[in-house]
Amino acid sequence: MTSFARAAAAENAGNLEEARTRYLDILRTEPQNPAALHRLGMVELRLGRPREAVILFQKSLAIAKDLEVYLDFGAAMAAMARWDAATTVYAAALRVAADSVDAQYGLALALHRQGRPQDAEPHYRKVLATHSHLGEVHNNLGVALQDLGRVAEAAAAHREAARLDPADAVAWSRLGVALHRLGRNAEAEAAFRKATGFAPLDAENWHNLTALLDAAGRPAEALAAGRRAVALDPSGARNWLALGNAAHAAERREEAWRAASAAIRLAPSDPAARNNLANALRELGRPQDAVAEYRAALDLQPDFAVAETNLALLLSSQRDAEGALAVLRALLARQPENGEAWRRLGGVLAEAFRPDAAVAVLRNAVAIAPGEPDGHTDLAMAAAMAGWSRVSADACRRVLRLVPDHAAALGQLVHQQRLLCDWRDLDGLEALLLHRVRAGAEGVSPFDVLSCASTLADQKSAASRWAAAKARGVTPVVRTAAAARDGRLRIGYLSADFREHAMGHLMVDALETHDRSRFAVTAYSTGIDDVSALRQRFQRGIERFVDLRRHTDADAARAIAADGIDILVDLTGFTTFSRTSILAARPAPVQVNWLGYPGTLGADYVDYIVADPTVIAPGEEGFFAERVVRLPDCYQPNDRRRAIAEATPTRAECGLPAEGFxxxxxxxxxxxxxxxxxxxxxxxxxxxxxxxxxxxxxxxxxxxxxxxxxxxxxxxxxxxxxxxxxxxxxxxxxxxxxxxxxxxxxxxxxxxxxxxxxxxxxxxxxxxxxxxxxxxxxxxxxxxxxxxxxxxxxxxxxxxxxxxxxxxxxxxxxxxxxxxxxxxxxDTPRFTRNLEAAYRAMWEIHRTGGAPRPITISADDGPDTATQEEGKVP
Missing domain, CATH: 3.40.50.2000 (Glycogen Phosphorylase B;)
Known part of the structure; x- marks a missing residue:
């Protein structure tokens, strides 16, 4: 056996130090032996001395351009992630042996790892030209094509890999990714399930399936897959992120928070994890903590538009309009073509009672993204708030062209055309709207149904779905007994219309006329202060006037509950600027629908509706979610101090003819x-x-x-x-x-x-x-x-x-x-006494532990008597 053979035998047997000694002995006598230099380089590499190995490979190649040396040298550079060096070595190998499949493949991988998929692609294809049976190469070509945005070609490459080896879980997984990107979700799911079947312990496959199911709106299944991914790889932050997204979609708020927190522990510098944690905190009702996490995400990645948008929306929901506007304007200064940011800016302006400005901003949003229905929907709403019915109607039509079954846009279109007296095609639109309501469509404003030829059943159906949506995610407040009681019944009136408004003119006298010896009255205003004489009259004439406009719904509910309100009366209903979610939080033990909305609120969190024998006839109680309270004369109050100008204008000044009826x-x-x-x-x-x-x-x-x-x-x-x-x-x-x-x-x-x-x-x-x-x-x-x-x-x-x-x-x-x-x-004093009798009857039922039931205030017996299903209650 020659010296070289003995050295090679030691190397093959794993006796690396012996092999090193023998190769060095050979090189002392034959310093220019390229084979010994090559093999010694491989031994040094296995002994963990890559620098020495590189020098030996270079010496060997300087003596003889051997393909095997090039291939081992390239593999060594790849193993050390020295992709630039590997590229140089494999390219040199191809100059020696242009038909070398190994060199072509090595060069393709090295180029791809350097972020050069466009350069890698032709080398992958050269390998497949002669070795089309190599599924691994098809897979890697597919990855390169995905990187190049050629997703359909990538899917074909991965599909071929899966055909060559039907049990190749990697091929199925990558095929699923490509199909998902193509929007072919059913095929993608089938591919991911193949991957999980062949490699059930590979967390990557479960992660991919979680993301797909979450995007498909199947949160329960996504949650199950996400739990499997984190169980298999609890150290993978991306698995926790995917699980958190699924839990968020499934409204599993605590689990979403725990998953996001785990992702943060594993990847504290990941801005996406911070954003997800903020989302979870927001859903848990911890807005200040959520704001801090959004800002932390932005500290890590200042140009993180998603986090900026989320932060702005949260600030807006917290009634910090100026803070939200500042965030969005800064985002738009950097990204003036960000249609989503323009849309959100419009929403904040609308929420801040600045609908004219919102319309201008939302025009930018729809110009940038004319195919996105949400922008047109928001424009329609803001234009309606601004009184620009034609603009609103046009935007609704655009929504319906993009999403023909958009029930909310249909309802708003019907209402806006009515406001314009544009009756062309209105009969058909109204019939379609009522058909949608009767079919259970979500999102139709109940107010849009009132002007149609709707039935009481239609109105209750639309209201019930609307009320349920307003209550979604609302946490009931904890009511505690007030520290001090003075024996008076505490009545709270909730309204956006304590101002120059039709409702304001109707109710002001009645609220002023309450018997303060028996009733403690608080007005809770959620609308603008228009600095009108009527607004000032409300503020002067009501015992307590509390401005809740800048409170969130949750904070407003907590404030009302803290005041120990016994009966909360909603005066806005489903009209403009309503804050129904405050009622959904149940801040008062008895809650009443009165005056502002002529119909049922359809809510299980509203106990009574104030009516009279005309507006709700006997036998119609089943069409109202509330228990009906009938006042003896009329449910509507009036203002005895309503001023009429002394001077009467002339007919000519009003455009009327001099004569005629x-x-x-x-x-x-x-x-x-x-x-x-x-x-x-x-x-x-x-x-x-x-x-x-x-x-x-x-x-x-x-x-x-x-x-x-x-x-x-x-x-x-x-x-x-x-x-x-x-x-x-x-x-x-x-x-x-x-x-x-x-x-x-x-x-x-x-x-x-x-x-x-x-x-x-x-x-x-x-x-x-x-x-x-x-x-x-x-x-x-x-x-x-x-x-x-x-x-x-x-x-x-x-x-x-x-x-x-x-x-x-x-x-x-x-x-x-x-x-x-x-x-x-x-006769406002008479009206108010009847209303007070109704309040006392409601409270007596509640005080004695009874469930809400119909009440009739009898004019014959006087306002201090209320007739109920179970007799008289003083």
Whole structure:
């Protein structure tokens, strides 16, 4: 046996020190022996002396350009992650042996590891040209193609690898990744499940499956896969991150927090982990801790747009609009084409009661991402808040083109077209909306359903789903007994409308008139301070006035609970700027729906609805989630101090003709319907020289109504449009009208009270829902029940008859003038005593441990008596 053979035998036997000694002995006598230099280099490498190995490889190659030396040298550089050196070595090998498959593959891997997939690709393909049976090479080619964004080609490469070896879990896993990126989720899931089947102990496969299931909206399955991944590899931060995402989607808040915390412990410098922990803390109701984690994420990665957006949204939800705006504006200064940031900025501005600015910002969002429905949805909402109905309607149409089954956009489109009196295709849209409501569609605002030809069942259905959504994720507050009680019942009124607003005008006198010896009254304002005289009157006239506008819903609920409120009365319902989630937190033991919303709130967290015998008829209680409380006269209060300007404008100043009968309807335009307008056109045709005086808040309303009039053969000159004026002046101009014509299915409410207070008779139709019966209740309480028509034909006949019977109309005016000081409609002290009797009855039921039940306040027995299902309660 030669000396070289003995050295090689020792090397092969693993006797490395002996082999090293023998190779050195050879080199002492043959210093230029390339084979000995090569093998000694391999021994030094195995002994952990890579520097010495590199020198020996280089010496060997300087003597003889041997392919095997190049391949071992390249492999040694790759093992040390010296990818640049490996690239140089493998390239040199190919100059020696251009057909070397090993050199081609080694060079491909080295280039790929350097982040040069475009350079690696041709070398992978050269290997496969002669060795297409190598599944590993197909897999690596697939990874390179994914890196290059050529995902469909990557999927084909991985699929070929899986075909060559159907048990190759790596191939199935990588195929799943590619298919997921292509949006072929069902195929991707099948591939991932193949991978987990062939390699059930590989955490990577379970991690991939978790991410897929989470993205597919299957949180329970994602949670199970994520738990398996962390069980197999608890040291992998990305597994905990995936589990946290799945737990977050499954609303497993504590588990999401624990997973995110584990990811932070393993990867404290990972900004994504910090962001996820912040998300979990936010969901756990720990907003200050969440803010700190978002800021920590941004300290680690200042250009982390997702964390910036999340931070801004949290600050906005905490009523820190300025902080949120600052974060988003800084983001947009860096990324002016970030459509999501523009959209979020618009949302913050809208939440801050700055809808005009929100509209301008959201126009940028939809210009950048015209195919994203959320931007158009937000634009529609902000434009509606700003009173720009045409812009809102256009945005809704865009949403529906992108997402045809978007029920919320459909409801808003119907409402905005009503506000514009744009009745083209409205019947079909309304029918579709009601069909969606009856099919259980989520997201339809109940208010949008009120003006449609909806039933009480429709209205309850929409309200119940809306109320449930508002309660989702809300944590009930813990109520504690107040430290000191003075024997009075504590009533809290929650409203966004303690200001110059229709509801404000209705309720101010009643709230001022409460018996302070028996009731402690607090107004909780969630709306803007418009610095109006009416706002100041509320602040002066109510015992306690608390501004909650900058409180979060949770903080507002805690504040109300801390005040020891016994009965919380919501005066806003589902109208603009409502804060229903405050009610969902149950800050008071008894909660009441009254005045602001003419229908059920559909919520199990609201106990009673205040009504009267007209607006909710006996036998209809099942259509209301609340227990019905019937006041004896009318559920609506009025203000005895409502000022009417002394000076009456001239007909010319109001655009009215010098002569002729003046019909008027000052209802909001959304209450007008094509059927109603048909009837009004017939009335005008039957009363020569008459005009119809309407309120048009937007120029488009007048234009659309004139067009509709012409279509019905009506001279547009017989339609007169009233401009906005201060409230006292608005009441004064009622003196120029002869008869107020009401609407259906949504009656005049405050506008009817205004007309009657100003001495103008109101002719109404009684509908089948709360919103369509209010005017009838007002007329009965005013002593004018004969002005309630029974059907459309009777309504039109009554209008024509009154226009032709000045004596009859004069008698109605005179009776209204006599009744005004004494009738129940305008007797606020009487109304308030009845309301207080209702509150006492509610509280007595609660105090004695009973469940809420219907209550009727009897006028015959006096306001201190309430009739219930189980008898009398003082």
């Amino acid at each position: 003046v019909f008027c309807c000052f209802n909001s335009a959304h209450k007008l319907t094509p059927v109603q307008f048909d009837g009004w056109s017939r009335i005008l045709a039957a009363v020569p020289g008459s005009v119809l005086w309407l309120y048009a808040g937007a120029p488009q309303v007048a234009a659309n109504l004139c067009r509709e009039g012409e279509a019905r053969g009506l001279d547009p000159g017989r339609l007169v449009f009233a401009k906005p004026v201060p409230h006292a002046e608005h009441l004064a101009r009622h003196r120029l009208a002869d008869l107020f014509l009401d609407t259906l299915p949504y009656n005049a409410h405050t506008t009817a009270s205004d007309a009657l207070w100003a001495g103008l008779p109101v002719l109404t139709l009684q509908g089948t829902t709360f919103a369509g019966r209010v005017a009838a209740g007002l007329l009965r309480a005013a002593g004018l029940p004969e002005l309630i028509a029974d059907g459309q034909e009777a309504y039109e006949a009554a209008a024509m008859g009154l226009a032709r019977s000045p004596d009859r109309l004069r008698e109605l005016r005179q009776r209204l003038a006599r009744n005004r000081p004494i009738c129940p409609l305008f």
